Amino acid sequence: MARIVQKYGGTSVGSVEKIENVADRVTRAAEAGSELIVVVSAMGKSTDQLVGLANDITEHPSKREMDMLLSTGEQVTISLLTMALLKRGVEAVSYTGGQAGILTEATHGNARIKEIDSERLKNQLEAGKVLVVAGFQGVTEDGSITTLGRGGSDTTAVALAAAVEADRCEIYTDVTGVFTTDPRYVKKARKLQAVSYDEMLEMANLGAGVLHPRAVEFAKNYEVPLMVASSMVEETGTMIEEEVTVEKNLIVRGIAFENDVTKVTVAGLPNRMDTLPKLFSILSSNGVNVDIIIQNQYDEDHVNISFSITQCSLKETVACLEQAKNELEFEHLYHEEDLAKVSIVGSGMISNPGVAATMFEALAKNEIFIKMVSTSEIKVSAVVSEDDMVMAVEVLHDAFKLDEVHEEQAAQLV
Amino acid sequence: MARIVQKYGGTSVGSVEKIENVADRVTRAAEAGSELIVVVSAMGKSTDQLVGLANDITEHPSKREMDMLLSTGEQVTISLLTMALLKRGVEAVSYTGGQAGILTEATHGNARIKEIDSERLKNQLEAGKVLVVAGFQGVTEDGSITTLGRGGSDTTAVALAAAVEADRCEIYTDVTGVFTTDPRYVKKARKLQAVSYDEMLEMANLGAGVLHPRAVEFAKNYEVPLMVASSMVEETGTMIEEEVTVEKNLIVRGIAFENDVTKVTVAGLPNRMDTLPKLFSILSSNGVNVDIIIQNQYDEDHVNISFSITQCSLKETVACLEQAKNELEFEHLYHEEDLAKVSIVGSGMISNPGVAATMFEALAKNEIFIKMVSTSEIKVSAVVSEDDMVMAVEVLHDAFKLDEVHEEQAAQLV
Numbered sequence: 001m002a003r004i005v006q007k008y009g010g011t012s013v014g015s016v017e018k019i020e021n022v023a024d025r026v027t028r029a030a031e032a033g034s035e036l037i038v039v040v041s042a043m044g045k046s047t048d049q050l051v052g053l054a055n056d057i058t059e060h061p062s063k064r065e066m067d068m069l070l071s072t073g074e075q076v077t078i079s080l081l082t083m084a085l086l087k088r089g090v091e092a093v094s095y096t097g098g099q100a101g102i103l104t105e106a107t108h109g110n111a112r113i114k115e116i117d118s119e120r121l122k123n124q125l126e127a128g129k130v131l132v133v134a135g136f137q138g139v140t141e142d143g144s145i146t147t148l149g150r151g152g153s154d155t156t157a158v159a160l161a162a163a164v165e166a167d168r169c170e171i172y173t174d175v176t177g178v179f180t181t182d183p184r185y186v187k188k189a190r191k192l193q194a195v196s197y198d199e200m201l202e203m204a205n206l207g208a209g210v211l212h213p214r215a216v217e218f219a220k221n222y223e224v225p226l227m228v229a230s231s232m233v234e235e236t237g238t239m240i241e242e243e244v245t246v247e248k249n250l251i252v253r254g255i256a257f258e259n260d261v262t263k264v265t266v267a268g269l270p271n272r273m274d275t276l277p278k279l280f281s282i283l284s285s286n287g288v289n290v291d292i293i294i295q296n297q298y299d300e301d302h303v304n305i306s307f308s309i310t311q312c313s314l315k316e317t318v319a320c321l322e323q324a325k326n327e328l329e330f331e332h333l334y335h336e337e338d339l340a341k342v343s344i345v346g347s348g349m350i351s352n353p354g355v356a357a358t359m360f361e362a363l364a365k366n367e368i369f370i371k372m373v374s375t376s377e378i379k380v381s382a383v384v385s386e387d388d389m390v391m392a393v394e395v396l397h398d399a400f401k402l403d404e405v406h407e408e409q410a411a412q413l414v
Numbered sequence: 415m416a417r418i419v420q421k422y423g424g425t426s427v428g429s430v431e432k433i434e435n436v437a438d439r440v441t442r443a444a445e446a447g448s449e450l451i452v453v454v455s456a457m458g459k460s461t462d463q464l465v466g467l468a469n470d471i472t473e474h475p476s477k478r479e480m481d482m483l484l485s486t487g488e489q490v491t492i493s494l495l496t497m498a499l500l501k502r503g504v505e506a507v508s509y510t511g512g513q514a515g516i517l518t519e520a521t522h523g524n525a526r527i528k529e530i531d532s533e534r535l536k537n538q539l540e541a542g543k544v545l546v547v548a549g550f551q552g553v554t555e556d557g558s559i560t561t562l563g564r565g566g567s568d569t570t571a572v573a574l575a576a577a578v579e580a581d582r583c584e585i586y587t588d589v590t591g592v593f594t595t596d597p598r599y600v601k602k603a604r605k606l607q608a609v610s611y612d613e614m615l616e617m618a619n620l621g622a623g624v625l626h627p628r629a630v631e632f633a634k635n636y637e638v639p640l641m642v643a644s645s646m647v648e649e650t651g652t653m654i655e656e657e658v659t660v661e662k663n664l665i666v667r668g669i670a671f672e673n674d675v676t677k678v679t680v681a682g683l684p685n686r687m688d689t690l691p692k693l694f695s696i697l698s699s700n701g702v703n704v705d706i707i708i709q710n711q712y713d714e715d716h717v718n719i720s721f722s723i724t725q726c727s728l729k730e731t732v733a734c735l736e737q738a739k740n741e742l743e744f745e746h747l748y749h750e751e752d753l754a755k756v757s758i759v760g761s762g763m764i765s766n767p768g769v770a771a772t773m774f775e776a777l778a779k780n781e782i783f784i785k786m787v788s789t790s791e792i793k794v795s796a797v798v799s800e801d802d803m804v805m806a807v808e809v810l811h812d813a814f815k816l817d818e819v820h821e822e823q824a825a826q827l828v
Binding site for chain 1 (some may be wrong): 432433467468470472475476478479481485486490493494496498499508510512557559
């Protein structure tokens, strides 16, 4: 008998009708004989309404009290879904995060799961119950309610799957799976049958936040097979697991991209051991998140360091660097806004040294100028002008033939 | 330093503005140096909205899941009120029923409080915190959320007051206190300065459910002094305590009344020992709540038994009695609808045998026909036609001079 954790996000449970739809799906899975834990988020806009109430009272609500407030959203959904399941004759029972044994750190608003006491859940699963658990929340050791921050419900689902040793964790959302690139921008984008955890992490921003990186990381660490599929359409989704059994011959599996990238260059820094650590510890202590980093020689005694940040941290970045000018001993500070990052992702590229060259050629042929480059074992990123972003993605999608279903995969799909 | 439990009901916290108003009041009490526990209900119509969602899904929602759903209402209020208090610089912290240590029986929808683990609350009070606790809810021993049923938040407040040995429990509501009779019907109705627990119990239905009998009972058992006052108007309320120190010379303290009363007569029952117990155990096992009971001789071997019920249980009553006709061996079953019960209440009447006579005379003089009578140590009730109800209350209010403030009280009020 398969033990499965299913997760339905806010849009999938946004109304009574949608909750009934989820109940139908869960009922079918239960009738098919699976042991089931169902993790749900708050109904559609209900979290926004709760935040609105808090903001009517204060601009700076206590984080503990925000958690107390927001956790009611999921609690409403679990009770309603459980009622809908009981109506269908499914023996269901609802649990808040705390009741499900999810113990977190005491960091309100962004708590990490420390431990899951899964005895009760396992006993109930073995007794044939369908367990409906509130996502996004847990309790501290002293019983205070915490929330898990962004991607919290995905993390709950994966963590529960790991704790009860589930066969897989199914994430139902408003897209039908993971695509070669964002189908809203590129018409030829194609749904992938499978990706690896690392590829998924690199493509995290594809398809409007299909899956939160934190949840993917968790799934990777505990080797929980994930599936992403639509909560509305009956269609096979995308599997995320360590061994990608199909589409092996795809060197590049997808193209990720994001805009609002800004490049900052600190020019004429002393060429010393402590320059890099000093620079980036100043940035990190000011809360600036840096993505790509490039170091160039400037003259014999000096280097230039460029890095990319998101648009919204530019002001802070410039301010904290100007303040540290004497300490860092740099000569100039430049920045360039309205850039975008386009990345090709695929675990096959490790053994294919020509991949980056193919990428650069394709972009050059289309007169797309590359301003920064960064590579990892499964990704090559290029920073380009924001105006060139969509064209760059289309060009690369064609160059790596991502719209073609490859033979091996086609054979399996038939 | 006074230790006080304050309770604010649903209308008093029905909007963000009203929550701010409650926060102002709590802040003043905290600044005056009181140790405070504040118990709140769900915001205004929020419980109705949650019930509506459940009813959209099923006509017969699971009671456990209803408790899971409804308990979110108070949880929203405690977090918002706590934010409003923190904004005012008051060190406040919110607790759900479970977090406050309120342990109940496992009867979902109408649980009774079994025990309160008040260690944490006492420690926090002594540390100078204002504790904001969700009314109407608790947890079972295995951690399931329960609700306390009607009057639940009042009961929470009184139970917490007993558990932390508070000096008093203040119930803030939409009326300014307990009146001699319902001011919506009788213009001359006057607010009382104090009543005893028993008088309050007998007048429970005065002034639109000022205080739930269960809470009064609890307060009486644990000798918790209660105060009922308005959450909107700054005005001394009514004290409810064992020793009523003022208005002692008031033989009758108030006049309670209710409509929708139906009289049922079972005629020609065998005059045997087991007739009464058999009849009323049949009624109670069918969930029929009986109020006044009268037994008359019919002939040497037979008796008539009349009792009053609420209009809405008439159908069930007739059905279960007709079904038990052979077992009970009665001859006829009659009923009379559209009646009302008018009661004079006052602990002074025990030593005043003329009180009932004064009541009957006053009603007779105004041609109000009495259909049933029932007496207790502190109450005389008369069942009259519903059409006569308001006139009966006015006549009795005048007969017992309830609109006059008596000398002793007047002296103290100056």
